[in-house]
Amino acid sequence: MNNVKCKKYFRPETLLELKDFLKNTSENVSYIAGGTDLILHAREKDIYENNIIVDIFNLKELKGIKEEGDKIVIGAGATHTDVEQSDIVNKYAKVLALACRSVGSVLIRNHSTLCGNICNASPAGDSLSSLAVLGAKLRVLRDDKIIELDFFDVIDKPEVNKLQNKDLVVEIVINKLDENVKCDFFKLGRRKALAISRMTISTICKTDESGNVVLFNITCGATFPKPMTFEDVNNILIGKKPSKELIDEVAKKLSDKIPEIAGIRKSTAYKQPVCEKMVKRVLSKMLLNEEV
Amino acid sequence: MKIDFTLNNKHITLDTEPTKRLVDAIRDDLSLTGTKIGCEVGECGACTVVIDGEAVTSCLVLVGQVQGKNVLTIEGLSELEIGRILQKCFVENGAVQCGFCTPGMLMSAYALLNKNQNPSKEEIKEAMSGNLCRCTGYVPILNSIEKAKDELKTLSKK
Ligand code: FES
Numbered sequence: 060m061n062n063v064k065c066k067k068y069f070r071p072e073t074l075l076e077l078k079d080f081l082k083n084t085s086e087n088v089s090y091i092a093g094g095t096d097l098i099l100h101a102r103e104k105d106i107y108e109n110n111i112i113v114d115i116f117n118l119k120e121l122k123g124i125k126e127e128g129d130k131i132v133i134g135a136g137a138t139h140t141d142v143e144q145s146d147i148v149n150k151y152a153k154v155l156a157l158a159c160r161s162v163g164s165v166l167i168r169n170h171s172t173l174c175g176n177i178c179n180a181s182p183a184g185d186s187l188s189s190l191a192v193l194g195a196k197l198r199v200l201r202d203d204k205i206i207e208l209d210f211f212d213v214i215d216k217p218e219v220n221k222l223q224n225k226d227l228v229v230e231i232v233i234n235k236l237d238e239n240v241k242c243d244f245f246k247l248g249r250r251k252a253l254a255i256s257r258m259t260i261s262t263i264c265k266t267d268e269s270g271n272v273v274l275f276n277i278t279c280g281a282t283f284p285k286p287m288t289f290e291d292v293n294n295i296l297i298g299k300k301p302s303k304e305l306i307d308e309v310a311k312k313l314s315d316k317i318p319e320i321a322g323i324r325k326s327t328a329y330k331q332p333v334c335e336k337m338v339k340r341v342l343s344k345m346l347l348n349e350e351v
Numbered sequence: 352m353k354i355d356f357t358l359n360n361k362h363i364t365l366d367t368e369p370t371k372r373l374v375d376a377i378r379d380d381l382s383l384t385g386t387k388i389g390c391e392v393g394e395c396g397a398c399t400v401v402i403d404g405e406a407v408t409s410c411l412v413l414v415g416q417v418q419g420k421n422v423l424t425i426e427g428l429s430e431l432e433i434g435r436i437l438q439k440c441f442v443e444n445g446a447v448q449c450g451f452c453t454p455g456m457l458m459s460a461y462a463l464l465n466k467n468q469n470p471s472k473e474e475i476k477e478a479m480s481g482n483l484c485r486c487t488g489y490v491p492i493l494n495s496i497e498k499a500k501d502e503l504k505t506l507s508k509k
């Protein structure tokens with residue numbers, strides 16, 4: 060293949076250098092972190108020909124995963140492997156570690172970034188359903204200031220985000236869950252490694268001493284046009300003791316959202332029953348310790 | 352653009368287009384053709400190289416991104432003790448047939464054993480999950496890595 064065609068390639072050494080550059084340019088900017096998606100897109104079409112490619116992968120300020128009080132902060136340069144192996148993420152947001160572990164293969168995870176997964180808004184983005192149940196926020200560098208945007212508001216529709224030109228997502232922010240929150244992530248693909256998601260399911264749940272659910276969130280990914288969670292689905296379990304009947308109700312309600320939101324498509328006949336079955340399986344194992 | 356990095360333990364400066372794929376820079380600019388090109392979309396692992404200790408698909412990395420990094424290709428691995436052991440085990444255990452996947456397989460195996468001297472069968476499978484082989488059926492490859500692991504252990508005890 061030829062090179063990725065672009066107007067210019069710029070690799071700032073520091074965030075300061077990047078900010079200076081952004082202040083002084085009115086060109087279209089495309090950021091590259093790991094690049095595993097950008098290079099593939101460029102293969103199909105010269106879509107970056109008139110853009111400046113800004114390489115942020117090695118910016119030290121954007122590497123790493125840290126704690127900030129009751130929050131986890133994940134830098135835009137953190138790879139899926141970094142997130143999957145992070146002690147902080149495994150302790151306080153395990154569902155995200157599990158989701159990152161399901162991305163591509165080790166070879167891809169070692170270079171692709173979680174932030175890239177969000178910004179590319181891939182409909183099959185494996186991590187997105189886990190970020191949805193965690194209610195992630197994004198810190199975005201816009202006009203030399205950092206603003207915080209809701210993750211749900213940034214992804215518009217498949218492969219389209221709502222960021223403005225030059226906006227750079229610098230960090231992903233997640234509220235820590237306490238250590239006894241149960242969670243699970245499930246990915247349905249056509250093969251074990253390198254599968255493109257047909258569907259993912261992410262869930263988190265916490266019960267109090269008497270066994271009543273005090274926190275519950277579940278959603279599926281690679282299913283809706285953008286990441287979503289549903290209060291009416293979550294409310295089925297909240298305040299109650301998990302039972303087979305309630306789990307069946309959650310499964311039915313969540314799977315009914317598929318035709319409701321995505322409309323009836325060819326895949327609906329497949330996705331709706333699969334979603335129902337998978338939700339039952341995941342929740343029965345997680346909450347009742349039963350295999351179904 | 353000039354890109355400074357370490358390639359196979361030697362510092363080099365490469366003057367090339369930074370938006371060239373790393374695999375093309377390695378094969379065309381540097382004439383190291385041990386790294387293969389298969390699918391070109393990150394699915395086969397034929398182009399695997401190791402950057403700062405991590406195995407990656409070099410068809411999905413731009414050469415500009417390796418500025419300041421340490422890149423190891425199959426040519427560099429063949430000069431290391433661990434590379435020679437892996438090569439011997441692959442040959443002795445029938446892990447090489449057409450050989451097209453072999454450089455990538457060896458790089459992934461190296462990245463694993465370099466980090467984890469005692470990987471379980473599952474960990475070996477996981478580490479090799481991004482490398483496809485159309486000939487061997489994988490079992491001889493996995494066995495070879497087990498053997499290499501044992502040989503490396505014996506070596507480190509000496
Ligand atoms: S050629 Fe790079 S993964 Fe196949």
Ligand code: FES
Pocket residue numbers: 446447448449450451452453483484485486487
């Ligand atoms: S030996 Fe032929 S592809 Fe693996």
